[in-house]
Amino acid sequence: xxxxSELKIHHSTSKNQRVVGLDxxxxxxxxxxxxxxxxxxxxxxxxxxxxxxxxLTALQRQELFERLKTCGIYAVGxxxxxxxxxxxxxxxxxxxxxxSLQILFKKQxxxxxxxxxxxxxxxxxxxxxxxxxxxxADDLVREVSSASIIAKVFRDHLMGVLDCIYPEWGFTxxxxxxxxxxxxxxxxxxxTFFHRKSFCLKYE
Numbered sequence: 001x002x003x004x005s006e007l008k009i010h011h012s013t014s015k016n017q018r019v020v021g022l023d024x025x026x027x028x029x030x031x032x033x034x035x036x037x038x039x040x041x042x043x044x045x046x047x048x049x050x051x052x053x054x055x056l057t058a059l060q061r062q063e064l065f066e067r068l069k070t071c072g073i074y075a076v077g078x079x080x081x082x083x084x085x086x087x088x089x090x091x092x093x094x095x096x097x098x099x100s101l102q103i104l105f106k107k108q109x110x111x112x113x114x115x116x117x118x119x120x121x122x123x124x125x126x127x128x129x130x131x132x133x134x135x136x137a138d139d140l141v142r143e144v145s146s147a148s149i150i151a152k153v154f155r156d157h158l159m160g161v162l163d164c165i166y167p168e169w170g171f172t173x174x175x176x177x178x179x180x181x182x183x184x185x186x187x188x189x190x191x192t193f194f195h196r197k198s199f200c201l202k203y204e
Contacts, residue, residue, distance in 0.1 A: 018114040020104065021143025022123075022131075024093055025053070025151035029176030030186065030203070031169075031195045032159055033078040034089065036096040037151035038104040039143050040111055045071045050145040052138040053152040065153045068146050073111075075103035076154050085198045094124045101127060119144050166192055178203065 024036045048071065053061055068074070077099030079092035087095065097118070105112050105127075116131040119138045123131060137144040156175060163171040169192070174182050186195075186203045 018111065019141070019143045020101070020111055020114045020116045021119075021137070021141055021145070021147040022097055022101065022116055023119040023138055023144050023148040023151055024096065025148065025155045026176070027089055027093060028178075029196075030178050030182065030199045031081070031171070031176035031192065032155065032162060033080050034084060034093050034096055035151045035155040035158070036077045036093065036100045037074055037147040037154070038077075038097075038100040038116075039068070039072055039074040039147040039150060040104070040108075040114060041072045041143065041146075043071050048142075050142055050149060052136075052145060053148040054138075056149070058156065061149050061153050061156075064146075064149050068150060072146060073104065073108055074147070074150050075100045075107060076150065077101075077103060081194055081196045084196050088198075090122070091124075097123065098125050098127065101125070101129070117141050117144055119148065162194055 018040055020038050020040045022036065022038050024034055026032060026034045045067065048067060050064060056064070077096040079087075079096040083095060084092040101116065112129060116129050117137050118131055118133045119136075121133050121135055123133050125131070134140065138148040139145065159171045159175045163169070169185055170181060176182070183203045186200055190204065191197055191200045
């Protein structure tokens with residue numbers, strides 16, 4: 001595996017190889033799926049300024065999401081709470097990563113020849129692809145920043161749907177993360193079908 005400086009040179013100087021960014025949202029919550037996104041630009045947009053989704057407001061993420069849909073191709077994958085409980089969060093994230101890549105490659109098979117840049121220091125796949133792991137790639141690589149934004153927007157929308165089903169849980173506000181209100185509700189009501197049971201044990 002190449003070090004970070006070598007990877008950044010590869011990314012900035014390789015003109016003939018496209019880049020697919022791969023990132024996730026929702027590894028830490030007590031409820032809901034982990035969501036991943038694989039993203040590649042289909043055309044350049046010099047005015048587009050993207051960065052790690054965690055450094056953006058919800059409104060900024062939504063606005064960027066709408067623009068990204070017009071200049072890129074993407075695919076979203078997820079792993080369910082049941083899969084997270086069965087596999088653990090790391091392996092479930094790998095499962096979701098691979099699902100998003102498989103969907104992307106089905107949409108555009110030529111992207112299999114791309115360099116896949118994964119945010120973080122670990123990735124596992126059986127796909128025949130070239131990939132590199134890079135810490136803080138969601139800040140350093142535009143494709144990964146874009147993937148992080150789409151994954152976050154998609155997951156937030158899913159939690160909004162859960163809020164409609166369970167309005168008393170306040171999912172729109174905390175998105176399933178272990179806020180004080182969420183932990184207290186968990187103690188009094190127990191987990192819903194969409195909670196990660198293995199994550200909730202210490203709060204029951």
